[in-house]
Amino acid sequence: MQATKKATYQHVRDEVVNRIQNRDWPPGAILPTEVELAKEFGCARATVNRAMRELAEQGIVDRKRKSGTRVVVMPVKQAKLEITPVRQSVEEQNGEYRYNLVRREILPCPDWLASKLALPARSPVMYLQCMHYGDNQPFQFEERWINIAAVPKVVEADLETLGPGEWLLREVPFTDAEIVFSAVAADKTLSEFLGTPVGSPVFQMERTTWFQGQPVTLVRFSHHPGYRMSTRY
């Protein structure tokens, strides 16, 4: 029964996963303690601890002091979405990336934005419209508001060649973000930029970012028709 060869934390982790999947330890069951598992696998407790800690992070088991480790009954699956710059997304699909700055102006913060970002009314923001192309086909329309107080340097930035997304990524190490995905109908602007009929479904991603509590930027990406965002776990 004892583990045969090596006792790496990965072996322990995988073996435990197997037993859970095979219902040796059914949902809701309590697993042996770390000391017991360490004895069985012939390794140190720290090794078992690391293995179990990974499983807890994955949401497969639930650990509580004194109670012990329990197999989660209805695991909440976590999918990781990788938020990559547009350029990278396009180039990973072997596409030729092209970027165009459509509009750039500084204006007083509209009320809805001030409310959303908790900014003083009419504080200055930079408003941008950009288009991203893959193989000369519309890929993504970008609409962005930047809180100038948070990034004063942006007023002098050259955003013609490097997109605002990549520029900000280099300049401001934002720490926190909220992301919202939705499906909307194309209005006239989207229709023209994305080359799709008015009213057709558009996949949107809206992201608000902060740096140490201070709002930095809100950006709305509207994707070309047929766009699919995928992931695995």
Place this chain on the structure above:
Amino acid sequence: MQATKKATYQHVRDEVVNRIQNRDWPPGAILPTEVELAKEFGCARATVNRAMRELAEQGIVDRKRKSGTRVVVMPVKQAKLEITPVRQSVEEQNGEYRYNLVRREILPCPDWLASKLALPARSPVMYLQCMHYGDNQPFQFEERWINIAAVPKVVEADLETLGPGEWLLREVPFTDAEIVFSAVAADKTLSEFLGTPVGSPVFQMERTTWFQGQPVTLVRFSHHPGYRMSTRY
């Protein structure tokens, strides 16, 4: 300068994050070695190692043997999506959940599905249509195909009260999944079930799951108009 009080891995981790955010260690910079950091913080190397390992998992630093640890230049942000059962989503929004099984039949696997799941042609699958309501408003329309060979018991399952999603979650510990998000236009069926005009934008999530390499189910969720999927990081 040395760290003052405690030297938990969290203190080390947070302090390193601070220095990176403050540009003490700018993007691309090489950090001190684990031994050096351990000395500075007055702790064991294992403690530093755990701190740095977490940062590497988060994609903030990049670690290579011999080369050392480097601040990632353009971090690929990872957003975690929690995939919860519909019932839970509704109830978390204080909504009253209701479920209805619309259609249930066993039929030979259509070609597109056989192709997608790498199933033998015309192998039997169960096809389901379900509606999920929140506060008696349409929340989500579910269309699902289940590979009967993978889950024979499903033919005897009572899916009237418990939805197929929750039933499967209890019966089959699937291990792998692919998820695709998209925006589509409502066809006649979706229009009727979701109470939205034909052609209006619908947010869809399509998920295919496997258990140890064997395809289990493909499900397509079509959400009510105005649905927004959000997350933070």
Place this chain on the structure above:
DNA sequence: CAGTGGTCTAGACCACGGT
């Protein structure tokens, strides 16, 4: 109070990959 996981230590050996 006592059992369980959470963490730290000091040391050791290993594996990868630049030089």
Place this chain on the structure above:
DNA sequence: CCGTGGTCTAGACCACTGG
């Protein structure tokens, strides 16, 4: 080659929490 991270160990103390 040899410096760096990757991992394991044996032991210790702590922190939370159920009984």
